[in-house]
Amino acid sequence: MSSIENLHHGKKYQIKIGTCIRGAHLLDDLRNAVSMGFDTVELYYNDTLSGADFDMLAPKMREIIGDSGVEISGIGLYCNPLINESTRQELVYCIKKARDLGTDFVGTFAGAIPGKSVDDAMPAFKKCFSELTAIAEAYGVRIGIENAPMYGHWYSATSNIGFCPRAWEMIFEEVPSEHLGLEWEPSHQVQQLIEPIAQLKAYLPKVFHVHGKDASVDWNAVRTYGIWFGSHYCDHRFPGMGDTDWQEIIKLLYEADYQGDITIEGYHDPVYCSDRELEGQKLALEYLRGNQSR
Numbered sequence: 001m002s003s004i005e006n007l008h009h010g011k012k013y014q015i016k017i018g019t020c021i022r023g024a025h026l027l028d029d030l031r032n033a034v035s036m037g038f039d040t041v042e043l044y045y046n047d048t049l050s051g052a053d054f055d056m057l058a059p060k061m062r063e064i065i066g067d068s069g070v071e072i073s074g075i076g077l078y079c080n081p082l083i084n085e086s087t088r089q090e091l092v093y094c095i096k097k098a099r100d101l102g103t104d105f106v107g108t109f110a111g112a113i114p115g116k117s118v119d120d121a122m123p124a125f126k127k128c129f130s131e132l133t134a135i136a137e138a139y140g141v142r143i144g145i146e147n148a149p150m151y152g153h154w155y156s157a158t159s160n161i162g163f164c165p166r167a168w169e170m171i172f173e174e175v176p177s178e179h180l181g182l183e184w185e186p187s188h189q190v191q192q193l194i195e196p197i198a199q200l201k202a203y204l205p206k207v208f209h210v211h212g213k214d215a216s217v218d219w220n221a222v223r224t225y226g227i228w229f230g231s232h233y234c235d236h237r238f239p240g241m242g243d244t245d246w247q248e249i250i251k252l253l254y255e256a257d258y259q260g261d262i263t264i265e266g267y268h269d270p271v272y273c274s275d276r277e278l279e280g281q282k283l284a285l286e287y288l289r290g291n292q293s294r
Helices: 023-036 054-065 085-097 118-139 165-174 187-191 196-206 219-225 246-255 274-290
Strands: 006-008 011-013 017-022 040-046 071-078 105-108 142-146 180-184 207-212 214-217 234-237 262-264
Touching (some): 017 023, 017 071, 023 274, 054 085, 071 142, 085 118, 105 207, 118 142, 118 180, 165 180, 165 196, 180 196, 187 214, 187 234, 196 207, 196 246, 246 274
Parallel strands (some): 017 040, 017 262, 105 142, 142 180, 180 207, 207 262
Antiparallel strands (some): 006 011, 214 234
C-alpha cells in the first residue's frame, strides 16, 4: 500500500484500490492484478456468466493470489434480469456464492424493458428485485445497481433503468431494502452532465461499492451539437485523466466511514487501451493511492 496513511476514528487505514477482472479472461487478469500490486479484484461479467463455476474457479484463484493479500471485493454480473430468466438465475447464483468467494457484494444492472420508459419498467423491477433482495438478505449479501445508461434514456431504456437520481428515488421507494444500493461511479454521471461530488454527498448512505472510472466532456461539442444529436462529446477515462476531483471523492468516502474499495473499471479509455491497457491501470492505481491524503 501507499505510505500515505489516513486517520479515521483514531485508526490508520486506507481505502483499498482494486481492478475488475473480466470473466472471459479471469485467471489471466487476476495474475496481472496480483503482479501489479492491486489490493482487490471484482469479478466482472457482461450479460452472462457463460457457464462459470465458482466452486471450480475458487481454488485456482486462491492459488494465484497466494500470500499477496489480494481480496475479492465483489462479483459483477451486468445483465437484464427483468426480461431474461436465465440471467436472473445466474444473478441468484452470484448472490448465493458471493460469501464463498469472500465477499458480500454483487453488482448488476436494474434491468429494463427495451424500448420502454423507466416508468414502464418499474412494476417489473419491483417484482424482480423484491425477490432478489429477499435472497440477498437471507445470504447476508448486498446488491448494488451500477449506474450505466447503456445507450438508453428515460423514455427508451435498454438494459438498465438505474442510471440517474430520479430513477434511484423510484427504485429505493419500490424496494426499500437495506440490502439494495448503488455501485456508483462518476463517469456515467459526468456523461449525463450531472455534478458527481454533490451527487455522492447526497447518496453516500446507499453507495455500497465504487467503480474507479472517470469521463471527460468536450464542452465545445456540447455547445455546438448538444448531447442527443450525433456528436461524440464524452470519453470514458481512467481516474486522474478525466474531469472528476477524486481527492474530494476519497475524502467524502472517508468521512462516511466507507468500508469498501475503489475498483478500477478498465477497457474503456481511448488512449490507454489495447497494448497500453495495463499501463493505464497502473497509472490509475498510483493516482488513487496518491490521493489518499486528507
